[in-house]
Amino acid sequence: MNQKRFASIKQFQVEDFISDKEFIHWVRNPDDQVLSDFWKTFQLFFPQKIPEMELAKELIQKEQTEDQLDETEIDKLWESICKTINKK
Secondary structure, eight states: OHHHHHHHHTTOOHHHHTTOHHHHHHHHOTTOHHHHHHHHHHHHHOGGGHHHHHHHHHHHHHHHHOSOOOHHHHHHHHHHHHHHHHTO
16 A cells, blocks of 8 residues: 555645645644654655655644744745755
8 A cells, every 4th residue: 555655645746745634644643653654654765755745744833833824934935835846
């Protein structure tokens, strides 16, 4: 199962990670051992995806702790997303 899931996830961009239910659950519940093992293994096989995953985690955590971002924060996050995407 992991191989099939990995094949689709390796194509993920930041926006895909932040809309993936399993990824969101893992970010919000880091003690879930099954999901933690899955995502750590994914990172070992696809280390090039770590920056996008980290940015997605940051966005999810930010959303969880704050109701709304101010304009400056939105601009900074958008700039960071664009830089990550343009590195490819």
